Amino acid sequence: MSESDQAPQAPRTELDDLRAEIDDINDQMLALFVRRMRVAAKIGGYKARVGRRVTDSARERRILAEVEAKSPDDLTGYATVLFSMLMEMSRSYQEQRMHEDSPLRASITRALAEAPAYFPPSATVAVAGTEGAYAQLACDRVFKHPDITYCPSFEGVFDAVERGACPFGIVPLENSTAGSVNRVYDLMMQHDFHIVRTVRVKVDHCLLARPGTALGYVRVVYSHPQAIAQCSLFLDAHPEIRVVPVENTATAARRVAEGDEPGSAAIASRSCSALYGLDVLGSAIQNEGANFTRFACITRDLTIYPGADRASLSLVTPHRPGALCRVLSRFYAMDVNVRKLESRPLSGRDFEFMFYFDIEIPAADPHFADTLVAIEALSEEFRYLGSYSEVS
Numbered sequence: 001m002s003e004s005d006q007a008p009q010a011p012r013t014e015l016d017d018l019r020a021e022i023d024d025i026n027d028q029m030l031a032l033f034v035r036r037m038r039v040a041a042k043i044g045g046y047k048a049r050v051g052r053r054v055t056d057s058a059r060e061r062r063i064l065a066e067v068e069a070k071s072p073d074d075l076t077g078y079a080t081v082l083f084s085m086l087m088e089m090s091r092s093y094q095e096q097r098m099h100e101d102s103p104l105r106a107s108i109t110r111a112l113a114e115a116p117a118y119f120p121p122s123a124t125v126a127v128a129g130t131e132g133a134y135a136q137l138a139c140d141r142v143f144k145h146p147d148i149t150y151c152p153s154f155e156g157v158f159d160a161v162e163r164g165a166c167p168f169g170i171v172p173l174e175n176s177t178a179g180s181v182n183r184v185y186d187l188m189m190q191h192d193f194h195i196v197r198t199v200r201v202k203v204d205h206c207l208l209a210r211p212g213t214a215l216g217y218v219r220v221v222y223s224h225p226q227a228i229a230q231c232s233l234f235l236d237a238h239p240e241i242r243v244v245p246v247e248n249t250a251t252a253a254r255r256v257a258e259g260d261e262p263g264s265a266a267i268a269s270r271s272c273s274a275l276y277g278l279d280v281l282g283s284a285i286q287n288e289g290a291n292f293t294r295f296a297c298i299t300r301d302l303t304i305y306p307g308a309d310r311a312s313l314s315l316v317t318p319h320r321p322g323a324l325c326r327v328l329s330r331f332y333a334m335d336v337n338v339r340k341l342e343s344r345p346l347s348g349r350d351f352e353f354m355f356y357f358d359i360e361i362p363a364a365d366p367h368f369a370d371t372l373v374a375i376e377a378l379s380e381e382f383r384y385l386g387s388y389s390e391v392s
Contacts, residue, residue, distance in 0.1 A: 033086075036086070036090070037089070037090065037093055040090035040093055040094055041093060041094065041097050043094065044093070044094030044095070044097050044098050045097065045098075047094070047098070048097075048098045054091050054094045054095050054098065054377065055091060060087055063083060063087070064080055064083060064084065067079050067080055067083045068080055084329075085329075085333060088326070088329050088330065088333050089333050092330055092333055092334065092374045095373065095374050095377040096370045096373060096374055098377075102373050102376070104369070104372060104373055104376055104382075104384060105369045105372075105373055107302055107384075108302075108304075108363070108368065108369045108372065108384070109369065111302045111303060111304045111363075112304055112363060112364070115303070115304050115305060115306060116303065116305060116306075117306070118305070118306065119196075119197065119305045120143070121143060121144040121145060122143055122144060122145035122146060122147070123143055123146060123147070123167055123168050124146075124147045124148075124149060124166050124167060124168070125139050125142075125143060125146045125147065125148055125149065125166060125167075125168045125169060125170060125297075126148075126149050126151050126156070126157040126160035126161060126165070126166040126168070126169040126170070127139050127148050127149070127150055127151065127157065127169070127170050128150075128151050128152070128153055128154050128156065128157050128170075128171070128247070128248060129150060129151075129247065129248030129249070129250045129251050130150050130248065130250045130251055130254055131150070131250060131275055132249075132250035132253060132254075132268065132269060132271050132272040132275045132276070133248050133249060133250035133251075133269075134172070134201055134203060134249060134250075134269060134293060134295075135170045135171070135172065135248075135295060136148060136170075136250070137201055137269065137271070138170050138172075138199050138201045138293075138295035139170045139297075141199045141201065141391055142170070142197050142199050142295075142297050142391055143168075149165075149166050152247065153247060154171055154172075154181075154183055154184055154187055155187055157169040157170070157171055157298075158171070158187050158190070158191040158193060158298075159191070161191075161193055161298055161299060161300050162191050162192055162193065162300060164300060167299060167300075168196075168297055168298065168299050169193075169297070169298045169299075170295055170296070170297055170298075171184050171187075171295065171296055171298060172184060172226070172293050172294070172295050172296075173185075173198070173294045173295065173296050174293070174294050174340075175203070175226055175230060175291070175292070175293045175294075176288070176290065176291055176292045176293075177229075177230050177286070177287055177288045177291055178226050178229040178230045180342055181226060182344065185342060185344050185356060186344060188314060188356070188385070189314070189344070189346075189354055192300065193298040193299065193300060193385070194298065194299055194300070194301065194302045194303065194384075194385060194386035195296045195297070195298055195312050195385050195386035195387075195388050196297050196298070196299050196303055196304075196305060196386060196388050197296070197297035197305075197388050197389065197390070197391060198294055198295065198296050198297070198310070198388055198389075198390045198391070199294070199295050199297070199390065199391040200292045200293070200294050200295075200390065200391075200392075201292065201293050201294075201295060202291070202292055203227075203230070203269075203286065203291045203292060203293050204269070204270060204283065204284050204286070204291070205223075205227055205230060205231050205249075205267050205268070205269070205284070205285050205286045205291075206267070206268065206269065206270050206272075206273065206280050206281075206282060206283045206284070206285065207221070207234075207265055207266075207267060207280070207281040207282035207283075207285055208253055208256065208265060208266045208267075208268055208272060208273055208276075208278035208279065208280060208281065209256065209264070209265040209266075209278060209279055209281050210256060210257065210264075210278060210279070211277070211278070211279050212279075213263070213265065213279065213281070214281075215281045215282065217262075217263050218238075218241055218263050218264070218265045218281070219240065219241060219242060219262075219263035219264075220241065220242045220243075220244060220261065220263060220264050220265070221235070221241050221242070221243050221244070221264075221265050221266065221267060222244050222245075222246050222252035222255055222256060222264065222265070222266045222267075223243075223245070223246065223249055223252045223266055223267035223268065224245065224246065224247065224248055224249050224252070225245045226293075227249050227267045227268075228243055228245060228267065230286045230287060230288075230291060231267055231285050231286050231287065232287060233287045234282065234285040234286075234287075241265075249266070249267060249268040249269060249272070250268060250269070250272055250275075252266035252267065252268055253266040253268040253272035253273075253275070253276050253278060254272075254276055256276075256278065257276035257277060257278055258276075265281065266278070267285070270283065296388075297388075298386075302384075302386060303386075304363045304386075304387045305388070305389070307389045308362065308363040308364075308387035308388050308389050309360065309361070309362045309363075309387075309389055310339070310358060310359065310360055310361070310387065310388055310389065310390065311358075311359050311361055311363065311368075311372075311384070311385075311386065311387045311388075312356065312357065312358050312359075312385040312386060312388075313356070313357045313359070313372070313375065313382070313383065313384055313385060314354055314355065314356050314357075314381075314382075314383045314385060315327070315354070315355055315357070315375065315376075315378075315379040315380075315381060315382045315383070316346065316352065316353070316354055316355070316379060316380045316381040316382075317355065317378065317379060317380065318380055319351075319352055323378075324355065326378055327355075327375060327378050327379070330374055330375060330378060331359065331371075331375075334367065334370075334371050334374070336359050336360065336361050336371055337359065337360040337361075338357060338358070338359055338360075339358040339359060339360055340356070340357070340358040341355065341356070341357055342355070342356040343355050343356070344356070354381075356385075363387035368387075372384055
């Protein structure tokens with residue numbers, strides 16, 4: 001092909017020149033960033049040898065003050081954000097290097113090395129309530145052939161798993177309309193367990209009563225507090241009905257079926273209708289049509305099954321300004337998406353909280369252990385609650 005046959009090249013523009021300049025600056029910044037992180041690692045090593053903390057708040061404040069003073073007025077905010085992030089990444093890298101032999105890292109490494117080939121299709125599972133409970137429906141979603149042991153309460157489920165009486169348990173975590181199940185989160189502080197699966201169950205609440213009972217004659221309704229909250233609009237439309245909370249929706253249905261209280265009804269699943277011989281006086285009476293409850297499958301020992309791409313953590317931050325922000329900044333710096341952040345007050349400790357995080361990060365990610373070790377270093381108390389996948 002002759003030179004005259006070649007397609008003419010577009011003339012170089014000012015934008016091309018500016019982008020070339022940006023590329024050159026990027027190369028220089030990358031080299032300086034690598035150099036800075038290598039020096040930070042050496043500083044971390046020195047601090048580890050002499051027993052000093054990674055964070056030096058006074059020095060960080062001085063650096064940011066100097067950055068602000070030296071920056072052009074129109075770039076001051078951007079420059080302080082950049083250097084704040086640089087120092088956050090330096091702290092993370094230092095802490096990672098200082099905790100190479102941490103017990104947390106060792107437990108994760110061991111769990112990954114001993115990971116079962118697949119999730120068990122059958123097992124003995126502790127479930128709160130009785131036959132027909134939504135937790136039982138969740139259990140049937142997680143296991144193909146579960147042998148269910150019913151417990152009188154959520155605490156009974158945690159206790160059965162912690163004692164080893166049941167290798168697995170099912171507990172509700174949150175509802176899409178009524179929010180978190182606070183009692184379960186409080187029990188998480190008191191028991192040793194690990195999450196190995198989560199599952200979302202569509203919740204369709206029905207008003208159930210003994211055959212021959214008409215809606216107009218219903219004077220008392222039994223159900224779990226979460227179900228009551230999820231059906232508040234229906235109940236508000238019937239002020240003549242007295243609401244009585246009980247331990248479980250299925251327990252409410254059985255109570256109505258086995259009792260002789262006139263005008264009694266239960267809010268429970270449709271499956272409880274056939275199970276306990278009750279009539280459906282109203283179906284899908286929840287406030288929102290798209291009503292889901294998320295359940296967790298728990299076990300005692302840390303086990304990471306193939307495909308685990310989420311993790312749950314609980315932690316207490318130091319009681320000082322910016323402590324939680326530092327944790328969130330660390331997740332951001334390590335490119336980890338936080339799916340949920342829940343807080344629960346700590347008993348006997350005024351205005352202090354336990355924070356629960358659900359994060360998106362595969363357990364097989366080579367940086368997974370680094371991430372958790374870095375977050376642990378920022379916490380006064382820290383628990384890794386397990387890695388899992390969610391059943392669709």
